[in-house]
Amino acid sequence: MQRTTLDLWVGIFVIIGIAALMILSLKVGNLNLSGSTQSYVITGNFENIGGLKVRAPVKSAGVVVGRVTNIQFSTQTYDAIVTMDMDSRFLFPKDTFASILTSGLLGEQYIGLSAGGEGVMLKEGDKIMKTNSAMVLEELIGRFLFDKASE
Numbered sequence: 001m002q003r004t005t006l007d008l009w010v011g012i013f014v015i016i017g018i019a020a021l022m023i024l025s026l027k028v029g030n031l032n033l034s035g036s037t038q039s040y041v042i043t044g045n046f047e048n049i050g051g052l053k054v055r056a057p058v059k060s061a062g063v064v065v066g067r068v069t070n071i072q073f074s075t076q077t078y079d080a081i082v083t084m085d086m087d088s089r090f091l092f093p094k095d096t097f098a099s100i101l102t103s104g105l106l107g108e109q110y111i112g113l114s115a116g117g118e119g120v121m122l123k124e125g126d127k128i129m130k131t132n133s134a135m136v137l138e139e140l141i142g143r144f145l146f147d148k149a150s151e
Contacts, residue, residue, distance in 0.1 A: 038087075038088035038089075039066070039085045039088055040085075040086050040088055040122075040123060040124040041069070041083060041084070041085055041124060041125065042083075042084050042086055042122050042124075042125070042126050042127065043084070043125075043127050044082050044098045044127065045074065045079045045081055045082075045127070045131060046079060046080045046082060046098075046100060046131050047080075048080075048100075048133040048134050048136065049071060049080045049082065049100060050100060050102075050109055050133075050136055051108075051134070052068065052071065052082070052111070052134065053071075053108075053109070054068055054069065054070065055067055055068060055069075056068045056109060056110050056111065057110045057111075058113060059110055059111070059112055059113070060112070060114070060115065065086060065087055065090040065113065066085055066086035067084070067085050068082055068083070068084055068085075068111065069083050069084065069085045070082070070083035071083070082111070086122075091121040091122065092121065092122050093117060093118040093119070093120065093121060093122070094116070094118050094120045094126065094129075095116030095117065095118040095129075096114065096115050096116050096122065096128055097113070097114040097128075097130040097132065098111055098112070098114075098130065098131045098132070099111070099112045099114070099131070099132035100112075100134035102134075102135075116130075
């Protein structure tokens with residue numbers, strides 16, 4: 001009888017451990033199982049996205065207000081089209097400025113939004129017209145070395 005009780009407790013702890021690992025993996029992957037949040041989709045064109053990836057956060061004032069859902073290359077304009085899924089609780093003016101930023105020196109890249117002052121808000125399917133591409137560390141070092149060599 002005592003052996004079966006011990007086996008039962010071991011089984012319960014194994015199930016709790018597996019559930020904790022699943023929850024942790026969903027948190028690390030930035031996945032949301034509830035799917036209950038309303039959202040709207042906007043796009044932006046960037047000349048260089050650097051290391052931006054799908055599921056990267058879209059932040060404003062340090063708060064996550066959306067996620068990058070798709071990145072495509074435009075053969076007409078030869079730039080990257082970034083699609084963002086924005087939480088409908090957060091509305092931004094049409095003249096919002098989008099920049100690709102980096103968390104720390106070598107951290108993950110994300111899109112930072114700076115709200116403009118226009119009264120009309122972005123809605124489903126709109127395009128952010130003011131964008132700033134990623135600053136690539138190799139390009140900055142190359143420019144610095146080229147400037148030093150030309151002196």
